[in-house]
Amino acid sequence: MERIFSKSSGLAGRTDTHSETDSFISETLYHTYLEKLIAGDRADCITIVSKLMDRGLDVRHIYLDLFQRSLYDAGTMWERNEISVAVEHLATAITESVLTLLYPVIFRSERIGKKVVIACLANEYHQIGGKIVADIFELNGWDSYFLGANTPTADLIDIISKTEPDIIGLSLAVYFHIPQLVETIEEVRAAFPESRIIVGGQAFHWGGAEFLKRYRNLVHVTSIEQLENQIIGESDNV
């Protein structure tokens, strides 16, 4: 399965420079998109993405070099008090809306008979990272079941029982929710001892993921490139 990446920005890593020659999306266009996103101009963001799709740009580039990069930049701007949390939330909401433009392409990928369940933990309301991960699985032919934000563990276990996925993905955005993550992993493993789990999210941006190594069949995913490597490895076992 072919991978097409210009560079890996990663779910946890951020790059500070993007040259015109490295990216399939020009710096000028990216900054125009970011400006519209921060200004809350949903219509213009949709127009920019629509034009990129008309141009035939690989959707992976749109995910990595536009959505992921702009969300990280918005997050940085909030951390630096350059924008309010309201603006940052609006940027996330607009990105969720714009993602729908890519679905007709993503869901048309040839199915390979593998399934994944992705959920944000209970009380976790930042769902866009988990959704992007679910979309990347779909792009690679997997059937994804994205359960969304604030998924109670009991509901997660119920869905796992019904769908029998090959991989379970847990998304965590808030560092202080790590104890809940541990509880969730323990409960899932108690119900499904041989389950394969991936864990990721902004909660681990500044570290703190070492404890995950004590679980077998559990991978901490730090970038979309690593995720695709993981998926391709799983897919080749079809």
Next chain:
Amino acid sequence: MSESSLEPALFDFIFNHASLLVFITDSGGTILEAGTFAEKLLGGNLVGAELSDFFVDFSSSFDLQGALKSDHSRLITVSVKEGLPQTFDFRFVDWGEKIFITGELTHRDNESLRSHLIQLNGEVSNLNRELQKKAVELEKLNQLKNRFIGITAHDLRNPIGAIHGFSGALGQEAGEAGNAEHEEIFKAMHESTGFMLSLIEDLLTVVKIDSGEVKLNLEAADLNLEVASSLRLNKVFAENKGIKLELDQKGVLPEIDLDRMKIQQVMNNLISNAIKFSARGTAVTVTVARKESDALVSIKDQGPGIPAPELDALFKPFYRTSVVASGGEPSTGLGLSIVKKIIEEHHGTIWVDSEVGLGTVFSFSLPLSTGSEETDG
């Protein structure tokens, strides 16, 4: 800053720079002074206005004295110059003959509202994702269905065609040999297989159109001539049933881009249907006219008519009307859906009008300005 200069500076800050509604009113609630933030939000010069006029409140009047007596602040929704009304946390302080009033934005309410809206947006986008996923799955199933029907129909065509041919030949031989019983049997076989072949052809056409495999072969043509040609082909069928087939061409039409074979298919289907459902001694009238920028063709019969509740479903695949053909001729139920698709591929429209006991009119329009640049042909 000295104490003597602190108070005026503080007062100036609160009145002119703070994001706080500030009013000084008389004991009746008439505004004597208003802060800059209040003037910007509520609009214009507020001096002389009644403060309660800006309160969005369904009670009959605002109890200012009651508010003064209370130790608690009060949430009041205020009508603002631009946008939706906003809720402020008001405090009222008795200041001798005047009342000092402040209104603070209730961040908790705004935060709560925003977080609910963000959650709602997330749920809606999740539902949208599921919907799009299901739509693609349905499209794939539809393509699978079309492929299955296409393969099955294709594979059946040859053996049924062979039976059709042999039964016709054997029926003829039996007739020539004077064997009436065998002749009847082979005739029945021939008619049944003929119907099955029609059904197979129609199925293959529907599947091809649905899969986007049918491309129009457009050429400039005279619609009047095409319609006249179709009437000639159906004349014998009409005469055999004692039905008069008439053509009414109202003037010359410019040449338009048509797939002549497909338009013939449309005309044959509509005319043969009209004949099928007409009784002996009645007439089927085909009219061709120009209506503004369209060519209009209508096929009118004097048959039994179609009940109104059935009209909407007529163009759906496999739909068969409750009305029986006057000669008992069978129908595949696919003809009108094929006709509709062909007309729509030509950027035209088709519709039906009918009245029980009086007859039915099938009409379609084709744009006169259809150019080859508008089609995929």
